[in-house]
Amino acid sequence: xxxxxxxxxxxxxxxxxxxxxxxxxxxxxxxxxxTVRNIFESAFEGSQVFGFSVYASRSFYMIFxxxxxxxxxxxxxxxxTLYFLTGEKMSRIARTLxxxxxxxxxxxxxxxxxxxxxGYDLKYLRNIQELSRSFRFFNPVQDLTQSSWGQRxxxxxxxxxxxxxxxLKTRNLLKSxxxxxxxxxxxxxxxxxxxxxxxxxxxxxxxxxxPNTLITAGLFKIDSQNYxxxxxxxxxxxxxxILKISRKNIFSQMTFIxxxxxxxxxxxxGIIYGWVMIRPYWPYIPYSPFNYLLILxxxxxxxxxxxxxxxxxxxxxxxxxxxxxAFSAIAIGPVYAGLLALFFLVRNCRKPDARDISNHAARAAxxxxxxxxxxxxxxxxxxxxxxxxxxxxxEHHGRQVLxxxxxxxxxxxxxxxxxxxxxxxxxxxxxxxxxxxCYLHLGQTGPAIKILKDIKRPDYEAILTLADxxxxxxxxxxxxxxxxxxxxxxxxxxxxxxxxxQIMARHGDREKTFSYLARAVAYGIPRFKxxxxxxxxxxxxxxxxxxxAAYDRALGYNPRSVTAYAGKGMNYYRQGDxxxxxxxxxxxxxxxxxxxxxxxxLGAISLLKKDYxxxxxxFTRSLAINPTQAEGYYNLGLIAENTGDLPRAHALYQKALAxxxxxxxxxxxxxxxxxxx
Amino acid sequence: MIKLIxxxxxxxxPFIALHYLFPTxxxxxxxxHTFNKPVYFLPCALTFLAVFFSFQSSIILNDIYDxxxxxxxxxxxxxxxxxxxxxxxxxxxxxxxxxxLIAAGAVGYRIMLIILxxxxxxxxxxxxxxxxxxxxxxxxxxxxxxxxLAAIVGYAIYxxxxxxxxxxxxxxxxxxxxxxxxxxxxxxxxxEGDRRDNVSSLFTVLGLNTGRIVNAVMVFLSYAAVxxxxxxxxxxxxxxxxxxxxxxxxxxxxxxERNVFIIYFILVVILTVLFNLKxxxxxxxxxx
Numbered sequence: 001x002x003x004x005x006x007x008x009x010x011x012x013x014x015x016x017x018x019x020x021x022x023x024x025x026x027x028x029x030x031x032x033x034x035t036v037r038n039i040f041e042s043a044f045e046g047s048q049v050f051g052f053s054v055y056a057s058r059s060f061y062m063i064f065x066x067x068x069x070x071x072x073x074x075x076x077x078x079x080x081t082l083y084f085l086t087g088e089k090m091s092r093i094a095r096t097l098x099x100x101x102x103x104x105x106x107x108x109x110x111x112x113x114x115x116x117x118x119g120y121d122l123k124y125l126r127n128i129q130e131l132s133r134s135f136r137f138f139n140p141v142q143d144l145t146q147s148s149w150g151q152r153x154x155x156x157x158x159x160x161x162x163x164x165x166x167x168l169k170t171r172n173l174l175k176s177x178x179x180x181x182x183x184x185x186x187x188x189x190x191x192x193x194x195x196x197x198x199x200x201x202x203x204x205x206x207x208x209x210x211p212n213t214l215i216t217a218g219l220f221k222i223d224s225q226n227y228x229x230x231x232x233x234x235x236x237x238x239x240x241x242i243l244k245i246s247r248k249n250i251f252s253q254m255t256f257i258x259x260x261x262x263x264x265x266x267x268x269x270g271i272i273y274g275w276v277m278i279r280p281y282w283p284y285i286p287y288s289p290f291n292y293l294l295i296l297x298x299x300x301x302x303x304x305x306x307x308x309x310x311x312x313x314x315x316x317x318x319x320x321x322x323x324x325x326a327f328s329a330i331a332i333g334p335v336y337a338g339l340l341a342l343f344f345l346v347r348n349c350r351k352p353d354a355r356d357i358s359n360h361a362a363r364a365a366x367x368x369x370x371x372x373x374x375x376x377x378x379x380x381x382x383x384x385x386x387x388x389x390x391x392x393x394x395e396h397h398g399r400q401v402l403x404x405x406x407x408x409x410x411x412x413x414x415x416x417x418x419x420x421x422x423x424x425x426x427x428x429x430x431x432x433x434x435x436x437x438c439y440l441h442l443g444q445t446g447p448a449i450k451i452l453k454d455i456k457r458p459d460y461e462a463i464l465t466l467a468d469x470x471x472x473x474x475x476x477x478x479x480x481x482x483x484x485x486x487x488x489x490x491x492x493x494x495x496x497x498x499x500x501x502q503i504m505a506r507h508g509d510r511e512k513t514f515s516y517l518a519r520a521v522a523y524g525i526p527r528f529k530x531x532x533x534x535x536x537x538x539x540x541x542x543x544x545x546x547x548x549a550a551y552d553r554a555l556g557y558n559p560r561s562v563t564a565y566a567g568k569g570m571n572y573y574r575q576g577d578x579x580x581x582x583x584x585x586x587x588x589x590x591x592x593x594x595x596x597x598x599x600x601x602l603g604a605i606s607l608l609k610k611d612y613x614x615x616x617x618x619f620t621r622s623l624a625i626n627p628t629q630a631e632g633y634y635n636l637g638l639i640a641e642n643t644g645d646l647p648r649a650h651a652l653y654q655k656a657l658a659x660x661x662x663x664x665x666x667x668x669x670x671x672x673x674x675x676x677x
Numbered sequence: 678m679i680k681l682i683x684x685x686x687x688x689x690x691p692f693i694a695l696h697y698l699f700p701t702x703x704x705x706x707x708x709x710h711t712f713n714k715p716v717y718f719l720p721c722a723l724t725f726l727a728v729f730f731s732f733q734s735s736i737i738l739n740d741i742y743d744x745x746x747x748x749x750x751x752x753x754x755x756x757x758x759x760x761x762x763x764x765x766x767x768x769x770x771x772x773x774x775x776x777x778l779i780a781a782g783a784v785g786y787r788i789m790l791i792i793l794x795x796x797x798x799x800x801x802x803x804x805x806x807x808x809x810x811x812x813x814x815x816x817x818x819x820x821x822x823x824x825x826l827a828a829i830v831g832y833a834i835y836x837x838x839x840x841x842x843x844x845x846x847x848x849x850x851x852x853x854x855x856x857x858x859x860x861x862x863x864x865x866x867x868x869e870g871d872r873r874d875n876v877s878s879l880f881t882v883l884g885l886n887t888g889r890i891v892n893a894v895m896v897f898l899s900y901a902a903v904x905x906x907x908x909x910x911x912x913x914x915x916x917x918x919x920x921x922x923x924x925x926x927x928x929x930x931x932x933x934e935r936n937v938f939i940i941y942f943i944l945v946v947i948l949t950v951l952f953n954l955k956x957x958x959x960x961x962x963x964x965x
């Protein structure tokens with residue numbers, strides 16, 4: 001009996017699965033696809049800043065560490081799923097998956113078209129509530145804030161691909177139906193796992209830092225490093241399973257720790273030493289789950305670098321170890337990466353069988369390098385300054401770490417204190433910038449301007465902060481001059497020219513607004529931003545109908561524009577239409593649920609409606625998000641005053657003044673007498 | 678090294694290298710005029726070097742994976758003629774890749790990202806697991822996109838923050854559409870090798886004779902499209918005759934790639950003069 005000829009799909013699949021190329025080329029293909037996605041995502045989605053960030057270091061970590069590791073972890077989990085469902089050879093599934101992964105290139109292109117040039121913010125799911133809402137993902141008429149349309153297309157294609165592949169391999173309907181369910185589960189888990197891990201300390205009773213701070217800051221300066229560590233851990237777990245199934249010899253080699261003990265021990269001692277050294281200044285080090293993952297991953301990386309032998313054949317084992325180690329070392333930090341590269345060179349240049357002095361010297365060097373690498377996990381760029389406990393370098397670094405965590409946590413008074421102490425030891429531009437930002441957040445524009453002007457080589461953030469401080473004190477010509485000089489120096493010209501247009505609009509200067517807007521268009525300002533700034537101009541000049549029309553056009557281009565909704569809300573507010581204003585602020589809140597200014601506006605509307613309970617709720621929520629805003633306490637004081645609780649009102653006004661001594665409304669309010677009961 | 682230069686000078690490679698540098702120069706020209714800034718000589722020179730080296734590394738990658746096709750068509754490359762071993766040729770590729778990225782990195786991180794993107798697209802085009810050159814018309818779309826990318830990298834010297842979104846659409850079309858129509862002619866010489874290696878091209882899809890005619894028509898259309906896209910009808914005076922001559926060279930046997938390139942360069946020279954006289958032709962007017 002003749003077997004039926006395979007269909008065209010089977011033949012295509014077979015040609016993909018049997019395509020003959022080495023492991024390294026397959027890996028390069030996967031990395032190429034991921035990098036294309038990342039580069040175009042940075043250009044088209046979110047803030048549309050090419051490279052994701054104006055800072056090369058941040059951008060580098062996002063494009064070459066965080067996001068690739070995210071997709072590689074996905075790849076491995078999908079690989080395992082398909083293996084368990086089909087029983088096919090891992091190498092054949094991997095080849096198909098690499099081709100299938102091309103769907104990840106689609107979202108930036110789909111989104112830029114659907115959003116009419118604005119792109120979407122692609123974020124991780126923040127909590128279980130968002131996770132549960134994700135099941136509405138398959139409703140094609142609903143615009144979900146948790147995902148973009150491109151992501152939906154990408155995920156639907158991935159799920160469809162899973163069904164197709166499993167069915168073609170097994171002809172089993174149950175398994176074919178299980179494949180997309182498991183795939184979607186993996187996608188959801190990956191979408192929420194970073195924020196879920198960051199919530200662990202809070203669930204165990206640690207509330208000094210928010211989960212957002214833990215995932216953003218911690219020991220690292222760049223948030224993507226924390227994310228990278230999580231995905232490295234997931235890669236390790238999935239990778240071990242895969243190797244245990246398909247490459248037992250490599251698995252045995254990787255899990256045999258003994259040859260590395262003489263280097264793992266000094267690395268562990270280095271980590272402990274760093275931990276002890278930083279603990280007095282960064283006492284919260286034990287409370288972050290990411291630090292434990294970091295230690296685990298860093299020690300395993302030392303082991304992998306030690307056993308990675310470029311002369312081993314087949315070379316696949318070496319490539320696996322080398323690739324993991326390279327990604328891991330880069331994620332942990334440049335000093336760690338440099339030290340491990342040195343370790344690798346010394347390890348592979350020495351002659352292990354020689355019994356001469358050079359071999360002993362090489363072993364001693366390896367022990368020393370391992371120790372330093374361990375220490376660098378904690379002290380990062382300050383490793384060589386702090387490793388010998390003379391001077392105050394450890395304190396200098398530790399206080400900056402603590403200051404940075406307070407800063408991210410919006411505890412600006414505490415952050416200011418830490419940065420000041422670090423400045424007393426040794427000042428640098430980074431510390432000056434953060435001190436200036438703390439002052440500005442606390443409403444103290446005078447000291448902010450003073451210290452920001454001392455920065456010798458101001459970077460993008462320093463310029464932005466100083467200009468903000470000028471703007472808040474009404475020094476508009478200085479603000480514009482600062483932005484113009486930055487633009488002349490080619491520092492984010494698009495950003496700064498748009499900022500000037502925004503300032504001009506908010507000051508009602510029609511001619512200059514349009515002049516700057518015209519130049520901003522040449523720099524690629526998104527259409528919605530163009531109309532939103534026009535709306536701000538009309539609003540400022542009291543032309544409310546024109547303002548509303550402009551905001552509507554902005555929202556036509558970007559239905560998720562928080563600034564356009566807020567502008568439209570303010571427009572209604574000034575016209576006295578509080579109900580519609582409230583509706584617009586509520587709409588804005590859907591896309592920016594942590595926007596304290598929106599809660600303040602909603603509170604102000606409730607206050608005008610004399611709904612004090614609701615107003616109290618909004619202002620309290622606003623303060624919970626940003627506790628350092630004088631306006632929030634002042635508004636709560638107004639409620640207390642309106643409900644006849646004048647002593648509480650005065651206490652709240654004083655609290656507002658404690659945050660910002662220059663806050664005039666609170667000073668005026670305090671002049672009223674307090675009645676004793 | 679001298680051996681490598683000798684191989685490099687063989688065939689159409691200097692022309693193709695120039696072909697990639699033209700869009701970069703156009704990108705610089707657009708950036709310079711749009712933002713009214715001075716010509717940044719050093720960054721521009723480094724960017725040209727980066728594009729050049731990046732293209733060289735792509736050629737090496739292509740030669741490595743096209744070794745079978747090149748052997749069929751008797752195309753002389755350092756590999757098919759035995760001048761280089763695969764390994765040493767690959768090392769040269771890595772050196773060029775690194776040189777391109779270093780030169781781009783010296784201009785700026787974002788310039789390096791664009792150059793890297795170009796290298797990645799060439800990798801996806803030439804090498805497995807994707808080897809997109811096997812899929813017509815995706816192969817031509819990728820080559821035309823590569824030229825647009827070369828223009829964007831020149832433009833990004835002036836506008837690094839949103840180069841993909843702010844690059845004028847008209848200029849992008851002006852590069853992309855004519856190249857999409859015309860680049861098929863490069864597959865004509867590889868017809869036999871492509872057929873044996875299962876690489877689909879205009880000629881393997883339509884057959885050699887029909888393919889030649891369609892290719893000639895498309896090359897003519899690519900010339901005719903230039904004045905249409907630029908919205909400048911006087912340019913037809915130059916574009917139509919050049920299109921016809923190019924069409925003739927595409928049909929003439931034996932086919933000589935070099936002749937088509939020479940006509941193309943004549944158009945480029947005319948456009949260079951025209952753009953300098955009337956920059957508004959290629960620039961998108963800024964709305965007020």
